[in-house]
Amino acid sequence: MLLKLPLIIVAVFGLFMLVQFFVEAPFLDHTYQEILDWVQIIYLFTLWVGAINLIKLHLKKSTHKKEAPYSVVTLSGIVIMLFFGLIQGKEVGSVFDWIFKNVQVSLQASMFSLLAFFVASAAYRGFRARSTEALVLLSVAAIVMLGRVPIGDLISGLIPDFANWILNFPSMAARRGILIGIGLGTVATALRVLLGIERTYLGR
Amino acid sequence: MQMIMPDSILLLTFNANRLNVLVALLICGALVAYFIWKGRRGGLYLRPISGLSAIDEAVGRATEMGKPVLYTTGLGKMERVATIASMNILGNVARKVASYGTPLIIPCYDPVVMAVAQEVVKESFAREGKPEAYRSDNIYYVTQSQFGYAAAVDGVMVREKPAANLFLGTFEAESLILAETGNSIGAIQIAGTDSTIQLSFFIVACDYTLIGEELFAASGYLSGDPKVTGSIKAQDWLKVLITVLIGIGVILSTANLNFWQNLFGPK
Numbered sequence: 001m002l003l004k005l006p007l008i009i010v011a012v013f014g015l016f017m018l019v020q021f022f023v024e025a026p027f028l029d030h031t032y033q034e035i036l037d038w039v040q041i042i043y044l045f046t047l048w049v050g051a052i053n054l055i056k057l058h059l060k061k062s063t064h065k066k067e068a069p070y071s072v073v074t075l076s077g078i079v080i081m082l083f084f085g086l087i088q089g090k091e092v093g094s095v096f097d098w099i100f101k102n103v104q105v106s107l108q109a110s111m112f113s114l115l116a117f118f119v120a121s122a123a124y125r126g127f128r129a130r131s132t133e134a135l136v137l138l139s140v141a142a143i144v145m146l147g148r149v150p151i152g153d154l155i156s157g158l159i160p161d162f163a164n165w166i167l168n169f170p171s172m173a174a175r176r177g178i179l180i181g182i183g184l185g186t187v188a189t190a191l192r193v194l195l196g197i198e199r200t201y202l203g204r
Numbered sequence: 205m206q207m208i209m210p211d212s213i214l215l216l217t218f219n220a221n222r223l224n225v226l227v228a229l230l231i232c233g234a235l236v237a238y239f240i241w242k243g244r245r246g247g248l249y250l251r252p253i254s255g256l257s258a259i260d261e262a263v264g265r266a267t268e269m270g271k272p273v274l275y276t277t278g279l280g281k282m283e284r285v286a287t288i289a290s291m292n293i294l295g296n297v298a299r300k301v302a303s304y305g306t307p308l309i310i311p312c313y314d315p316v317v318m319a320v321a322q323e324v325v326k327e328s329f330a331r332e333g334k335p336e337a338y339r340s341d342n343i344y345y346v347t348q349s350q351f352g353y354a355a356a357v358d359g360v361m362v363r364e365k366p367a368a369n370l371f372l373g374t375f376e377a378e379s380l381i382l383a384e385t386g387n388s389i390g391a392i393q394i395a396g397t398d399s400t401i402q403l404s405f406f407i408v409a410c411d412y413t414l415i416g417e418e419l420f421a422a423s424g425y426l427s428g429d430p431k432v433t434g435s436i437k438a439q440d441w442l443k444v445l446i447t448v449l450i451g452i453g454v455i456l457s458t459a460n461l462n463f464w465q466n467l468f469g470p471k
Contacts, residue, residue, distance in 0.1 A: 022226055024217040043316075050315030050345035057344050070359070104349070111351035115377060118384040126408035175400045178416040180446055182398045184439045185420030186285045187229070191236050192423075193288060197431045200292040200423060201282075201320060 007196045014194040054078075140166055224468060231445070235438040243434025250433055255394050255412035256425050259293075262368035262392045263300045271367035272307035272342075273297070276357060276382070278397065279350060280374030282316045285420070286398040290373040291324055292423030293396075297370065298328035302337060310343040311360055313353050318345045354378035358385045371395040371410070372419065375402045383409035396422070 013035070020028045055078065058071035084095040091097065129135040146152035147163020192198035242248065266273045275294060280287035294310075301308045308325065312318035322343045329338040346356040358381065361369070369386040371379070372395065379395075379402040386393045387409050395406035396414025406413045414422065417439060424432035449468070456464045 022219055022222055024219050025215055046315045046319075047348075049319060050312075050348075053315070053318065053345045057341060060341070067363075104352075107355070108349060108351040111355050111381065112377065114381060118380045122380060122384055122405065122408045178400050178403070180443065181416035181439075182400075182420075184232075184442050184446075185289075185417035186398070187232050188236055188435045188439050189285050189289055189420045189423075191233060192432060192435055197240070197429075197435070198288070198292065198423060200295040200324065200427070201288050202323070 003199075003202070006202055007199070011194055011196065014190075018194075051078075232438075232442060235441055236435045239434035239438040239441070240431045241434070243430035243432075243437065246430060248430065248433050248437050250421070250425055250436060253414065253418050253421065253425055255396065255414045255418065256293075256422050258392070258394055258412045259297060259370070259426075260300065262370070262394060263297070263304055263306060265392055266367035267304040267306045269367045272309050272364055273301055273368045273370065274357075274361065274364070274366035274386075274391070275308060275310045275370045275372070277310075277312070277317055277321070277373035278371065278375040279313050279353065279378070280317070281314050282320055284374055286374045287317060289420045289423060290396075291320060293370075293372050293419075293426065294321060295324050295328050296426040298325040299332050302329040302332035302334045305334075305337065307339070308342060309360060309364060309366065311346045311353070311357050312344065313346065313348060315345050318343060350376065350378055351381075354381045357382055361385050361389055361391070365389050366391055369393045371397070371406065372414070372422075373397065375399060375406075380405040380409060386410075 016031070016035075020032050055075070058074045061067045062071040062075065064071075081096060081099065084099070088094040088096060090100075123141075127134070127138045127141060129138050143159065144163045144166055146155065147160040147166075152159040152163070189198065193201070239248070263273055275297060277287050277290040277294070280290070282288070298308060310318075310321050310325070312321060322340055325343060326335070326338050326340070329335055346353050360366075361382075362385065366386075366389075369382075369391045371382060371386075371393070375382075375395075375397045376399065379397070379399075383393060383395065383406055393410035394412045394414070395410040396419040397403060397406065398416075398419060400416075403413065403415060407415075421436045421439070423429075424436045453464050453468070456462075
């Protein structure tokens with residue numbers, strides 16, 4: 001029964017969503033909205049699970065010499081944000097808002113900025129002309145890159161047109177081929193889950 | 205809670221605009237059911253997927269080097285099919301890891317994914333007869349900030365130096381940050397995602413990449429379950445069917461006959 005209950009829940013709610021997609025009825029719409037609200041409510045409670053796990057883990061790690069500094073920073077961050085959030089709220093101008101804008105956002109922006117360097121190093125490795133295929137990739141990439149900057153148009157008006165043609169036809173055809181595969185894979189996996197064939201996500 | 209019961213409560217109307225979707229779904233379902241039935245009788249062949257064959261190699265390498273395996277499902281929540289597919293692969297990876305006695309680290313973006321991953325790994329360790337080797341501390345929640353998560357996983361890579369990184373699930377702009385950091389520490393990397401944009405980054409930075417439906421086929425390939433294998437075979441035949449339909453559409457559209465195109469387009 002312990003195994004069957006989650007499978008029944010998945011099948012019932014999955015089939016409901018399927019029926020609701022094809023059939024229009026006020027009570028179906030109402031139930032659909034009700035389910036979405038409950039998903040949000042349940043999700044909020046799961047955040048507690050995450051937060052408690054995070055705090056427990058870092059309390060344990062803070063006693064290890066090697067990992068202690070990272071855990072102390074993490075725990076301090078949680079305590080400070082919680083303290084100011086509860087005392088002042090998170091309105092514009094509050095300490096919570098100031099820390100968020102000047103620490104959290106700046107750190108996130110720094111991580112995102114690293115992407116530029118990673119793109120350069122990945123492009124260097126990816127575009128090395130070690131084979132015919134790599135040479136084709138390098139040439140096409142060079143044309144597309146030139147077509148996207150003003151200098152490409154200055155060299156020849158044909159370069160931007162050719163770059164657009166590459167993006168809109170061969171590249172798009174390949175992407176759509178992959179997308180069709182992903183779509184079919186998604187449908188097949190969803191059917192397996194609905195029918196109870198796929199149970200690995202339950203740990204079985 | 206007040207329940208509103210309008211007079212039209214029993215009024216059911218089929219949404220005719222979605223008839224084409226229903227027909228496609230029925231065809232899809234019928235083919236999947238047929239091949240599952242056929243799969244039960246055995247004899248279905250799946251072509252080898254190099255990315256999945258490499259999982260053994262990656263875990264073996266980590267064991268020889270005495271280093272951990274890092275597994276991430278990315279930014280996807282549990283309701284995403286790519287995350288479910290990733291959990292299916294995780295079950296098999298965890299069994300291999302358990303049999304070799306290699307540590308498995310899973311930093312999670314979502315608390316629900318964390319709970320499911322803990323359960324999947326725990327069950328896999330139990331199945332391998334090593335429940336005592338399971339470490340719940342190695343599967344933990346990190347943050348729901350996209351780049352905060354990338355920073356945390358990068359930090360784990362740099363500190364723990366895993367010998368194998370598995371990026372299987374939903375990834376966005378952080379994909380290259382993760383894959384390039386993994387590359388810099390010399391880890392063998394296997395990736396798979398349902399995002400076509402991120403696939404190109406993974407192909408460049410990882411040793412093996414599961415492209416498109418390969419991520420969803422992994423479960424059947426790794427488990428060898430004939431029912432799952434049958435549904436994957438159905439996917440292949442559906443692709444053949446779609447290719448034929450596209451071919452007919454190309455010919456008819458070239459002849460300026462658009463009724464075929466209109467049949468499949470949005471209503």
